[in-house]
Amino acid sequence: MCFTHNFWSLTIDGLNNGFLYALIALGYTLVYGVLQLINFAHSEVFMSGGFAGLFLTQWWVGSGTPGGAESIALVVCGTAVGAVTGGTVAFLLERVAYRPLRRRNAPRLAFLITAIGASFFLFSLAGKLFGRDAQGIPTLYGNGKLFSVFGGDVHLYDVIVAGSACAMLLVLDRLVARTKLGQGIRAVAQDAETASLMGVNIDRIISQTFVIGGLLGGAAGFLFGIANNVGYTMGFVPGLKAFTAAVLGGIGNIRGAMLGGIALGLVENWGVTCVRNSWRDVIAFAILVLILMFRPTGLLGERLGRSA
Amino acid sequence: MDRKFIVRAALPIALGAVALTACSGSSGSGSTGNNGGGGKKTYTIGFQGPLSGGNAALGINEKDGAQLAIDQANAKGDLPFKLQLKPADDQGSADGSPPAARSLIGDSNVIAVVGPSFSGASDAAGKLYSQANLLMVTPSATLPDLVNHGFTTFYRAVADDFAQGPPDADYLIKKAGAKKVFLIDDTTDYGKGLASAFKGELSKAGGKLAGSDSAPQTSTCIPGATGSTSQYPSEASKVKSSGADSVFYAGYYCDFALLAKALRNAGFKGQLMSGDGSDDSKYVQGAGAANANGTLLSCQCSDIASNPNGASFISAYKSAFHVDPGAYSAESFDVTNAVISVLKGLGSNPTRQAVVSAFASVNYQGLTKAITFGSDHNLKVQTAFLYKVVNGKITYVGDLSKLV
């Protein structure tokens, strides 16, 4: 009974979460594809996007109440600034922390530890610079109910998240499949050594991959912050969940990350209809373990090179 | 080959560290009863609370309150000795508590301790203080069980959760007109304690429990916490489908702000209420004034701004620390003053033992409340107060026990 009671409203919440997970998960999966590295610092890329959007909107809105065209401009600019900041942080991260290791051909554990260290460093630095209390992004628009699906209300926020996420996912999918950059990414993911012999500039491709992941993560940071506030440790759980989602879909696989994100969002929210919310993570990780037992490389399998 | 050399280079450093440890350890306890400038002896009042980590704000409020009380007592000059404050950081956790307690116990100059701020930290340090015969007076740990753990030197200068939860339920049902309440706790010891105290009274007050849930603290609010921020929209769905007309949240302000935001976003229009953990202006800030307006908040802390005697405290606090007093600043100020009032009666050579035995019969009228203890080491008169968010400001409503 509990399951059917508010199934549709939880489905809508789940899709909302799922799209955000998918956006973040792509950052993990892209980097994993080209470097076979779990970039734990990606959650801080996400956080930086949230902060950038927060500061922009705080400065813009001041104490007013925006409406109409201004609301649209605010959401678009906030997302764009979040994305650019995320991309910049991701770029610097690769340049400062990972490239020296790559030059030395360091073991993979060293990369992982660096990622954890960068994550610690970035979130504490944000806490130091911007204060340690979570802050709300000012009200950008009236979050009215738009329509209902079988009794589940769909709000403007849900549409904004779903719309912008779908747009970004589509663009990325085409980008990887069709463009020269996408070809390069796939080539490096498949076999970096051969790719470099074929004249692909690996350093540049890796940098660009980080930036693309950062753009998506930073945008997700702002979209997430609109409803859930912005704080220096905000990236921890979304990052963890998005990584889970990436693994769920098959890490290194772009469509897998999208699928994994949405699946995880839905399953989590359906799961807590019948049990307390505090069991949410148990559900998420139990699903993960179950799927890995039967499909050891995730729902859609691993390789980025073969994804498109 | 390189490595061997470095092994040897590293060892002296490690040994040096151990030696440093040894030195700093002994110097800490070596400065017993040093003479202050005016020929008076200097004694120390310790403070234990979170000065770093996720709950540092509360600990810093309390530390500053204690510091102000001590500065004022020194300035007055009617004590036979000088006082100073020694803060010890326990990060508000059970892990950090014993080291913090030992750093105070190990300093023989410390004759009383204000704190710990949190219940878990109190549980982890209680035995140590008891064994050292060192007075510990908490200004804010509200878990009812604490006084039953056999801590001989522990006093709780704050009303416990039972002073807050049951009257909250009474008020919500009888005065605020709620009928079906959805109860959410944040899975911390504080949240669960308050929720169960609230729940016990709810049916007696004639209300119905529409549903209950546990939503762990989120990482946006508490570093290292593992609750999903995205849980609040689904929480709102649950609340709406349960048909509840009001929500009681047992937890802290930052997560309450996220919950309030999600509830209002989902179109929930009912009454919101929470306890002292949420009684902070950052709740309004985080939720947005429009979402927070109308929220009822109860607290064992009285509103210092509306207190007729509070003005001089507020201005002194502001000039000393450049911020307004926060939650529990005034309580900590009162507790420290109560300790000082006991020290006054003990002459120029107070001992830990003497402080503990004299404190049992303390009778001090503070800014916020009268501090006298029953034989259970709880306050004799336990009071809680009610606040309401009006136009984005937390405003004082009244004494809860008189309102219902």
Place this chain on the structure above:
Amino acid sequence: MTVSEAARPGGPTRTRELLQHRELRRLLGWLGGGVLLAVMTGPQGVIGQPTYAISHALRGGHLVTCLVVGVVMWGLSVGWSHGRESVHAGLAEPRAQLRTAWEQPAVRRGFYLVLLALAIFLPRLTGQFWQGVLVEQIGIYALLALGLNIVVGFAGLLDLGYVAFYAIGAYTTAYFTDTLPVHPPFTINPFLVIPFAVLAAMLAGLILGAPTLRLRGDYLAIVTLGFGEIITILAVNLDSITNGSRGAFGIPSFSIRLPSWLGGWHYEWGLSSLPYYYLLLGFTVTILVLFHLLENSRVGRAWVAIREDEVAAQACGIPPVKYKLMAFAIGASTSGFAGVLYASKISFINPSSFTVSASILILVLVIFGGMGSLFGSVVGAAVVQWFFKYVQKNNGAPIPLIHKKLPIDVQDLYMYVGALLILMMIFRPQGIVPSRRRAREISMAEHGIGGADAMAAPVGSPTP
């Protein structure tokens, strides 16, 4: 480095040429580091004023101090890169002498004895604060780091949920000492709980490991992380079994009572730290010796083989899953053992001591000390935890070791830990007391021969 610089399409402009000058680039890098240092040691930011902290950090004497530090570091690094050869040459002689001395067992034995003697006598000179730290922060975490070292350092498996076994040990202790809402069939002293806790943790390790150790390294990391998370959530949510977040209170301390026919001798460890310290020292030394024997046994060699090349190891007849499982179980039981010590020492446990952050802290200790180096784990725990507590104890006061102008705020500890990890991985990936074998693996991997962990091929590919 120079090769790739040459390969870069260089513009003809003068600034560009200048920027490509090696020393200048390095100076700019160090100056950038100086600015970063100024921000790191600057004032705490204020909510609502995003530029406050940065603008106040980057002004006046503070910035100058930090830039001077940057320039000095640059000078040192230039000096080092020029004088490195001669320093090495100058040190070659004494180093060789030390090495020959070290190779004599008597010298080595003597060295360890002196160290042991210091470990026995030095704590007597400190106050109770540091004695407490030696037990609760250093000793117990050294044990945990030793156990994790088996998993991460020896077998090369990344376990991010290691603290779960610690929690299992602690809660088993709480159960058998009757401090949980569920009552045990019999109540025993924490001493006697040790075998139960070790067994419980080992079982948990096997249950977790059996299905997951077939997964590749990265998958293992997320699954163990999830497992750690689940254990904490269980501890919080199962109120009627674990008492939820209120935790278990009143776990007794260790005590020994010999039966009356043996004289009825009785000893209780009580609340003071020193007796616990000696107990812990005894355990740690025992475990160190045991693990050292293990390292050089057949099992240890199998771990090395799996770590360096799993496929080749399997081809040589080493069953990887069996040995990985063994590492997992040994690590888990050490962790469970540490849990008993912790629960009985603090006498109060709640789930907040067993979070993901604790797992990562233990990992940091292992990395810092040196992966695969047993002695390194102990040194890592001692140095890092000592530093944490030292900063915490001197909260607000400037640290005498560092210039007064660059104080460390306790709230920023994790920032320094993060920076330390990044710098270590760049400059000293083998840790402060590296294991010889690991160091060689890392340097071999740098030259493109073999891997240095059980996580398949190294990241990326050799840059041209």
